[in-house]
Amino acid sequence: MSLLEDLALALQSGDDTRVPRLTADALEAGVPPQEVLDGGLIAGMAVVGRRFRDYEIFLPDVLLAARAMDAGVQVLKPHFLEGEMTGAGTVVLGTVRGDLHDIGKNLVGIMLKGAGFKVVDLGKNVAPAAFIDAALEHDAQVIGMSALLTTTAPMMAEVTGLLKERGLGSRIRTIAGGAPMSRELATDLGADAYAFDATSAVERIQALVDAPS
Ligand code: B1M
Numbered sequence: 001m002s003l004l005e006d007l008a009l010a011l012q013s014g015d016d017t018r019v020p021r022l023t024a025d026a027l028e029a030g031v032p033p034q035e036v037l038d039g040g041l042i043a044g045m046a047v048v049g050r051r052f053r054d055y056e057i058f059l060p061d062v063l064l065a066a067r068a069m070d071a072g073v074q075v076l077k078p079h080f081l082e083g084e085m086t087g088a089g090t091v092v093l094g095t096v097r098g099d100l101h102d103i104g105k106n107l108v109g110i111m112l113k114g115a116g117f118k119v120v121d122l123g124k125n126v127a128p129a130a131f132i133d134a135a136l137e138h139d140a141q142v143i144g145m146s147a148l149l150t151t152t153a154p155m156m157a158e159v160t161g162l163l164k165e166r167g168l169g170s171r172i173r174t175i176a177g178g179a180p181m182s183r184e185l186a187t188d189l190g191a192d193a194y195a196f197d198a199t200s201a202v203e204r205i206q207a208l209v210d211a212p213s
Contacts, residue, residue: 003029004039007072011044012051014064016071023075033079034199037107041072045103069103073110080114088116089209090140094126095178096155101148104178107198108144115202128158135172141209144201145191147178153185160190173208177201 001009003026010018019041026036048065051057091112095105102124109119120138122130131143143163147153156176163169176191186194193208195201 003031004036004043007036007040008044008047011041011065011068011072012047014061014068016064016068019068020071020075023072027075027079033076037073037076041069041076045069066103070106073103073106077110080110082114087118088206089142090118090120090138091142091144091205092120092122092131092134092138092140093144093146094122094131095124095146095148096152096159097125097127098155099147099149099152100124101146101178104148104198105144105146108146108177108195108201111198111202112144112205115206117202117205128155128162131159132162132166132168132172136168141173142205143172143174144205145174145176147176147180150180153178153180154189156186156189156191164190173211175201175204175208 003022007019007022007026010022023036023040026040027033045065048057048062052062093105093109095102109121112119120134120140122134131145134140135143143159145156145159147156160174163172163174173192174190175193175195176186176189177195181194183194193204195204
């Protein structure tokens with residue numbers, strides 16, 4: 001079995017001792033950080049999601065996997081942070097109200113910091129107005145919204161609606177992401193951009209910052 005398969009399996013069993021160790025082993029063996037993330041941690045979590053959906057495992061198992069994932073991400077983090085703070089722009093980031101999933105949003109934050117953005121991370125379960133207040137306070141160009149539930153994704157429309165209501169729609173741009181999202185849904189919810197994953201989120205956000213409003 002390869003190191004990455006081993007890592008994905010350790011994540012599935014929620015082993016928060018082996019996951020960081022195997023993550024470090026893979027890096028030491030020369031596997032690129034992005035490959036460790038995609039082929040080990042995210043691949044393992046995808047199986048957890050499928051097994052949870054099919055009632056093969058239950059919420060406590062998912063929680064353990066999430067804890068193990070976090071331990072692995074902590075080991076990877078320094079490898080994505082090389083370009084930290086070069087003044088690329090400021091992004092306010094959060095998971096929308098009612099939603100407690102933050103692993104993907106945290107990855108987006110890590111990649112953005114690595115690309116030189118200042119990130120104001122509001123955490124999870126963020127109220128619509130809090131996104132806007134923070135963007136104004138920190139003079140952010142972009143608000144990044146994450147949602148993992150089909151029931152919470154529509155909350156993004158509250159943020160984009162509020163921005164328009166306050167006349168800030170062209171000054172503060174928005175990007176939407178998360179498992180239930182698509183480009184179409186993001187547009188329907190009033191977001192300026194959509195990103196499928198953390199890497200493309202950085203590209204889309206850079207484009208939003210560069211585009212004249
Ligand atoms: Co929950 N959960 N969960 N869960 N959970 C899902 C999302 C689900 C698909 C599982 C399933 O049924 N197969 C399902 C949602 C179904 C739906 O709405 N259609 C679900 C459910 C139902 C629930 C509960 C309702 C379960 C319950 O209580 N009965 C509950 C809801 C709680 C709440 O939010 N109010 C719940 C709870 C939890 C835990 C707390 C146990 C835990 C979260 C822990 C945490 O985040 N700290 C959890 C987890 C871990 C998952 C799964 C298994 C994994 C999510 C994850 O972290 N993936 C998930 C199944 C799945 O997604 N396959 C599931 C790894 C992560 C790297 O990917 O978050 O997609 P992801 O992020 C990606 C992209 O989406 C994108 O980039 C990231 C990296 O590439 N991205 C962005 C994300 N945000 C972005 C923002 C951007 C751009 C890109 O721009 C700003």
